[in-house]
Amino acid sequence: MRTAIATVCLSGTLEDKLVAAADAGFDGVEIFEPDLVASPTSPGEVRVLCHDLGLSIDLYQPFRDLDSTDPARFAANLRRAERKFDVMAELGVDVVLVCSSVGPDAVADDGLLAAQLTELASRAAARGLRIAYEALAWGSHVNTYERSWDVVARADHPALGVCLDSFHILSRGSDPAPIAAIPGEKIFFLQLADAPHLSMDVLQWSRHHRLFPGQGAFDLPAFLAPVLAAGYAGPLSLEVFNDVFRQADPGPTAVDARRSLLALAEATARTSAVPGAPVAAPGAPVAVTVDRVAITGDPVGAPAPVLGGHAFVELLAEPAEAARLGGVLAALGFARTGRHRTKPVERWEQGRARVLVNAAGTGGAALGALAVESADPPAAALRAQRLLAPLLPRERGPAEADLAAVAAPDGTPLFFARTGDYPGGWSSDFVPADRTAPAGIGVTRIDHVGLSEPFDHFDEAALFYRAVLGLTPVTAGEFAAPFGLIRARALTDDARGVRLALTVARLRRGDWAPAVADPQYVAFATDDVVAAARAARAAGAPLLAIPDNYYDDLAARYELDPHELATYRDLGILYTRDDGTYLQVGTQLLGGRLFLLLVQRVDGYDGYGWPDAPVRMAAHRRNRLARTPT
Amino acid sequence: MRTAIATVCLSGTLEDKLVAAADAGFDGVEIFEPDLVASPTSPGEVRVLCHDLGLSIDLYQPFRDLDSTDPARFAANLRRAERKFDVMAELGVDVVLVCSSVGPDAVADDGLLAAQLTELASRAAARGLRIAYEALAWGSHVNTYERSWDVVARADHPALGVCLDSFHILSRGSDPAPIAAIPGEKIFFLQLADAPHLSMDVLQWSRHHRLFPGQGAFDLPAFLAPVLAAGYAGPLSLEVFNDVFRQADPGPTAVDARRSLLALAEATARTSAVPGAPVAAPGAPVAVTVDRVAITGDPVGAPAPVLGGHAFVELLAEPAEAARLGGVLAALGFARTGRHRTKPVERWEQGRARVLVNAAGTGGAALGALAVESADPPAAALRAQRLLAPLLPRERGPAEADLAAVAAPDGTPLFFARTGDYPGGWSSDFVPADRTAPAGIGVTRIDHVGLSEPFDHFDEAALFYRAVLGLTPVTAGEFAAPFGLIRARALTDDARGVRLALTVARLRRGDWAPAVADPQYVAFATDDVVAAARAARAAGAPLLAIPDNYYDDLAARYELDPHELATYRDLGILYTRDDGTYLQVGTQLLGGRLFLLLVQRVDGYDGYGWPDAPVRMAAHRRNRLARTPT
Missing domain, CATH: 3.20.20.150 (Divalent-metal-dependent TIM barrel enzymes)
Known part of the structure; x- marks a missing residue:
């Protein structure tokens, strides 16, 4: 070809x-x-x-x-x-x-x-x-x-x-x-x-x-x-x-x-140009039977990985900010389960959600890396390379096995980790931490990761994740945010184990406004966002305040039970109803351009709450978390 | 109202x-x-x-x-x-x-x-x-x-x-x-x-x-x-x-x-909502006769000025760059006719074209100010103020009369000067210079000024000049330049004495490319661009080289006389044919983001040569004039 x-x-x-x-x-x-x-x-x-x-x-x-x-x-x-x-x-x-x-x-x-x-x-x-x-x-x-x-x-x-x-x-x-x-x-x-x-x-x-x-x-x-x-x-x-x-x-x-x-x-x-010919499933070995077709083998040469879900996300910050992030994670019910053998990295876990906090950063908090679970990390990395993703060099200690990383278009490392947490795997790079695990607040796993892409790389990023991870674009939208128009696109695997939500400010996002950024986020799934938010607030999590006007409008739009509405109002839970219902409560901005979400999907809701994103963005401008001096 | x-x-x-x-x-x-x-x-x-x-x-x-x-x-x-x-x-x-x-x-x-x-x-x-x-x-x-x-x-x-x-x-x-x-x-x-x-x-x-x-x-x-x-x-x-x-x-x-x-x-x-009622001419006193019309007076209160043409443009640069600009103007046939009584400003003239070179700048060369001739500068400034343009304070020496300035949306001063160069007017702020006037190369006046507007202010700028100067938008276009899409719009008065060509990079203009800027320019009119370009080159003007490929394409598109084509090729003259013909030859970039053009309009050409702008832009990237050390 x-x-x-x-x-x-x-x-x-x-x-x-x-x-x-x-x-x-x-x-x-x-x-x-x-x-x-x-x-x-x-x-x-x-x-x-x-x-x-x-x-x-x-x-x-x-x-x-x-x-x-x-x-x-x-x-x-x-x-x-x-x-x-x-x-x-x-x-x-x-x-x-x-x-x-x-x-x-x-x-x-x-x-x-x-x-x-x-x-x-x-x-x-x-x-x-x-x-x-x-x-x-x-x-x-x-x-x-x-x-x-x-x-x-x-x-x-x-x-x-x-x-x-x-x-x-x-x-x-x-x-x-x-x-x-x-x-x-x-x-x-x-x-x-x-x-x-x-x-x-x-x-x-x-x-x-x-x-x-x-x-x-x-x-x-x-x-x-x-x-x-x-x-x-x-x-x-x-x-x-x-x-x-x-x-x-x-x-x-x-x-x-x-x-x-x-x-x-x-x-x-x-696919096949001959009607009735069998179509191979994604990830399956390619078998082209059409006469005279120029593409006779697998042009990439490595099938799309079968993903097991988000393995972890890494948050990167300078040490004081990293410590603060750890505090927020603790308030959100995460347990510090490990400390890296050689690097200033802590592992936090709750349910199947895993977060690494890396204190080797030089600025405010940001997403440092994404990791997905794959049955065969080296094969997944090989596929990514064949799809022109640069392989990232790994500084390997003796026990850092089974992790391969490539660079996404915006430079963010994308790791492939072997599905499951097993002896000898990436988790064994961590020594057990000194704290007793808390009970948690009901977070079960990472629901999705929200990535704000650079202006020039939005379509490139979507294609990258689609091709390299074999994800499917499931929804695209556009919404008017307080500081400009935002385009959004989500990709996921069929099992909905890995979800990515990409956003971009199509022009510029309110360069005139002080302290406006394009924040990234990690959304954690829970089956009871009300209980989770209550527990998080009680533990001191810096939840984002949502204006009363929002809830008054919610009352006009839906006939919600008054007690239910009062609960949402009290906790700052955003409520999106579409095919199913989506409940989300966010933290304030953590260290500049990162926040965390607790989300609950009800009745098969499959979206990302974009109708409420403008309200959240306006709230984030107001409720910036004061930075701790280093 | x-x-x-x-x-x-x-x-x-x-x-x-x-x-x-x-x-x-x-x-x-x-x-x-x-x-x-x-x-x-x-x-x-x-x-x-x-x-x-x-x-x-x-x-x-x-x-x-x-x-x-x-x-x-x-x-x-x-x-x-x-x-x-x-x-x-x-x-x-x-x-x-x-x-x-x-x-x-x-x-x-x-x-x-x-x-x-x-x-x-x-x-x-x-x-x-x-x-x-x-x-x-x-x-x-x-x-x-x-x-x-x-x-x-x-x-x-x-x-x-x-x-x-x-x-x-x-x-x-x-x-x-x-x-x-x-x-x-x-x-x-x-x-x-x-x-x-x-x-x-x-x-x-x-x-x-x-x-x-x-x-x-x-x-x-x-x-x-x-x-x-x-x-x-x-x-x-x-x-x-x-x-x-x-x-x-x-x-x-x-x-x-x-x-x-x-x-x-x-x-x-x-205008009038009653068919047959008289319509007042632009600039004439308003006489509204329609029954019950809420606008009964002149909402602005000062008619659009009757313009006499471009009075001058001011180029602003740090001293060494200003000296270099003076050299280029001299090579283009301009005479240094005056030196400001109190400021480091020189006046250069040829025909009715006047250029002030202001050495009080701090960086490379840029357009420092625009000036149009008006029969009544204070009235024109009053109108601009009523149209919400900030009046600029003038540091006035005793003889600096009859100049009023407001700020255009991008901050550029826009001066109103009394039509004609008369005793006591703005020109008398200058003492005669020490050089004998050269013969010139045939420049008759300023044809137009090319302004590259900031991304956010393009429509605002067009409306500003339209309203404040009473100009008419005459043409709008869009062209694919080497470093991105450019939108352009031109405005002029009915007499074509004042022409402004506005351009904007609708997204960003090739931020990735080294030394790409959005240059501004001043176009000087001549009735014989070939003679003018020859004389300018002989005098050492840094004319912009245009590739042979351009002339080979010109030969394919039009059956030009071979001698004519050879002349254009030799001098780097760009040739746009539409309703009439437009001939333009430019200088290299002067001090970063400014260049000068010699233009000739043939057979009533009324445009701005935009089809050739991408060729000029590519040439400007190559032929940047080496900066003189300060």
């Missing part, structure tokens, strides 16, 4: 983009013309540069508005094409993308259109070049792949084929299955892009909101399978116009991009 | 918003329910706070989905309404906004709907409250103001009226003129919002992209005039959902908001 990327996907100058694509391991690139036009590097020099970087140039793009009902204009367009053929010859690329025309002079008659494309293809063939003709979703007359293929078939010229672009096809709701009937050798190129479902002008949707496969709402495996079944053997190439990627560091974006192709290939290999 | 603003327009907590609204001079507010629900301030305390701030509470909003085909649900909705009436009583507000229903149980039958609204209005009336019923553009059945008025008229209850919202009406393309026939006393409330034309789902358009009047594409004066003609006498109130405003400092946003209402009132007072 060869992977390629259009330079328009990445930020920077042409040279920046080529280096980033090569560093991420792409095999080839599509050269987007404006990138070349703005570059001081001549086409011949670009050819050499790509060769030196190990990149092939797979496509020159795009050539627009070739056909015309005006003969003089068509002649001028052919003249323009010849100049571009000159450039292609210097670049050493033999395929050019020709988009269906969008102007008022676009040719509607298939016969004339085929004739004009044949004329272009003949000129291209004379120079050893080929034409990949693509239907833009907003083309004047040719705006479906079926129509573009009809015209190409009618022209029947060896140097003329189609270019298929998943965005143009799926954005119109076209069925990609019939693509399998197109002769593979006539599919000259394949461009892949995902996108969220947006109800807007398709051109604006295409130019600003495309995403890498797996980040949006399109079913890319169902698109790719028939293309491969048709016999397409060229590169899987990305063409993604996205306002965020356009200005983000092209290095990480290129890695994100290539990861998306690896994950897409894996997902596609598990 | 009373002005009000919905708290949802502003960022922050309820308390932040109320303070910002009061500081900007608003008379009242609409309290947006989620702001109150998240606040620890009780409704009674909010009432006191608003009173202390000098704000009335004009509307409580919104109440949604009142009517229902399900009797039990309607009963529950009435119960919910009673609880909200409790809140209103505590707040001391007597009007509540009720939006048309959007649910599947919304009532389609006008008779039943009128009956349900009458039931609500009766309950409201019993408590001294009133219901303002508004048609949402996406309401299930009631989605036009005509329909909402039909239902209200049918109900015929004294406590039931309509709320008119310009967004819901204009986004659907409805004609607002018939509003004049609604009895004014039945228009209980008026909400104003502008918006850009966007081809997208109207709910998303409404929730994210509303703007203050004058910032978008709607004809708000044509909307407001019939509302006033109907006899509406309540406040002009803003309800603007905007992702940028949601997270921007609410202080400046509130000022921006109130300025928009002042400018809208002025523009409306110049």
Whole structure:
């Protein structure tokens, strides 16, 4: 499987983009013309540069508005094409993308259109070049792949084929299955892009909101399978116009991009283009039986891990803040069950919830690391590495076994720990602590972890966790918080043992406001949040005060039992009712940008309480926990 | 004229918003329910706070989905309404906004709907409250103001009226003129919002992209005039959902908001709701003849200035950089014609183009100030002040007459200078310089100034210049630059004597890239850019090199005379053809974030060469002028 990327996907100058694509391991690139036009590097020099970087140039793009009902204009367009053929010859690329025309002079008659494309293809063939003709979703007359293929078939010229672009096809709701009937050798190129479902002008949707496969709402495996079944053997190439990627560091974006192709290939290999053929389960060995499919093995080479739940979270802070965190955990019913043999790390436990408090930090409290339970940590780490996650070096003491860690896109370590707490495992790095375990307040396990992602890395983070951990995106939302709009997305495994809630401030989050941050949190599950909150408060936990106005509104919205309402009001419990009910009570901010939640899911509630997040955010601005001097 | 603003327009907590609204001079507010629900301030305390701030509470909003085909649900909705009436009583507000229903149980039958609204209005009336019923553009059945008025008229209850919202009406393309026939006393409330034309789902358009009047594409004066003609006498109130405003400092946003209402009132007072009535010209005394119009005088009280062109621009830099700037100006044919009597400022002139170089800066070169010629500078400054621009204190020497300055939104001083260079005017602050004037290279005047606005202030800046200088927005665009998407908007006076081109990086502009900034520039007009560029280069001006690839592409796109093309290639002249042709040649970046342009407009070209801006931006990244050590 060869992977390629259009330079328009990445930020920077042409040279920046080529280096980033090569560093991420792409095999080839599509050269987007404006990138070349703005570059001081001549086409011949670009050819050499790509060769030196190990990149092939797979496509020159795009050539627009070739056909015309005006003969003089068509002649001028052919003249323009010849100049571009000159450039292609210097670049050493033999395929050019020709988009269906969008102007008022676009040719509607298939016969004339085929004739004009044949004329272009003949000129291209004379120079050893080929034409990949693509239907833009907003083309004047040719705006479906079926129509573009009809015209190409009618022209029947060896140097003329189609270019298929998943965005143009799926954005119109076209069925990609019939693509399998197109002769593979006539599919000259394949461009892949995902996108969220947006109800807007398709051109604006295409130019600003495309995403890498797996980040949006399109079913890319169902698109790719028939293309491969048709016999397409060229590169899987990305063409993604996205306002965020356009200005983000092209290095990480290129890695994100290539990861998306690896994950897409894996997902596609598990599906089948032949109706009725068996579909392998996620994580199962891949068995592709479709004739002529280019993806014949497992492109990642290591199945998605079977997760056993959150193994632990690590909280990182400077020593005084770490001590304070320990106090809060104690008030929340956690027992200090161990101290690391060689590091300033304490282990706290309650039920199956485990928290490590690491005092080696240098600032306020933050999430230091995530850990999930996996049946085979080395295999899980290998998969992560194959999906381009950097493996983190471990400073290993003799007993620190069975822990492997990779870096998430924001740099947070993600650990894989062997399922269960067994002799010789990671827990044995800890010596038993000197305190008697308290009774606890009813926390059973870690329900989920809330991660606030950096602006540029939101879609990347979601894809990372989806691909590396085999999680499924289950819900996405957007809410107006006091200091700006927040986007949120949650991912989980099928067993709901591992849940991650990602949020991002889409623009900036109230830079003007003092002490506004994007806090992270850990949510602990309990079966009785009222009892837990009462016990925590009695033990001195710094619970977050929620305004009376909130409860007055709750009384207007729902006919709650007055005693129940009074209890929630008293304890600061937030109440979200949807499919089921969600009860949550939070702590104040601990050391700047971290808080802890106690949550109870009732009647199968499967969300994350986002409707109440703005109220919590406003409360956090008020009720900041005073920092203890170091 | 009373002005009000919905708290949802502003960022922050309820308390932040109320303070910002009061500081900007608003008379009242609409309290947006989620702001109150998240606040620890009780409704009674909010009432006191608003009173202390000098704000009335004009509307409580919104109440949604009142009517229902399900009797039990309607009963529950009435119960919910009673609880909200409790809140209103505590707040001391007597009007509540009720939006048309959007649910599947919304009532389609006008008779039943009128009956349900009458039931609500009766309950409201019993408590001294009133219901303002508004048609949402996406309401299930009631989605036009005509329909909402039909239902209200049918109900015929004294406590039931309509709320008119310009967004819901204009986004659907409805004609607002018939509003004049609604009895004014039945228009209980008026909400104003502008918006850009966007081809997208109207709910998303409404929730994210509303703007203050004058910032978008709607004809708000044509909307407001019939509302006033109907006899509406309540406040002009803003309800603007905007992702940028949601997270921007609410202080400046509130000022921006109130300025928009002042400018809208002025523009409306110049129009007429009576067909055939005379319309006053911009800047002329206002003569409103419409019966019952609430705006009877000039709301701003000082007409838009008649501009004579750019008076000068001031470039500000530390001394060594200022000396370097002087050298570049000399190479561009400028003569150093004066030195300020008391400040380290030199005056440079060529044709009617004047540049002041101020060596009192502390960093690299930047635009220090803009100045426009006005027939009456004190009147122009008074107008700016009435439009909420802060007047800047002037350190006046005895001869520094006839200059008044206000601060633009980004803090840049905007000077008003008397038209013409006359004895006793601002130029007499300068003593003649010691150099003989060179012949010049053909610069005739300042063509325009390019301002890169801070992210949060783009729409605010456009409205500021539009309102304060009486400019017209002439063009808006968006282009993909090497380091991210750029939005641009140009404003000019009718005579094209003053032109401003504003740009903004809508997200961030390539924070990852070294040495990427958002440069400002000054464009000087010439009638022969080739001769000017040749002379400038011969004199050692640091012209910007443009890649050969650009000219090869130009040759493909246009059949230019080979000699002409070679000349452009040789001199680095960028060539934009549209309605007319635009030729521009730039300098390298001078001191970090400033450059100078020589431009020639051919055949009536009226744009700003934006299609070539990405090429220039890529060139600027490469060809940064080495900084001279101080």
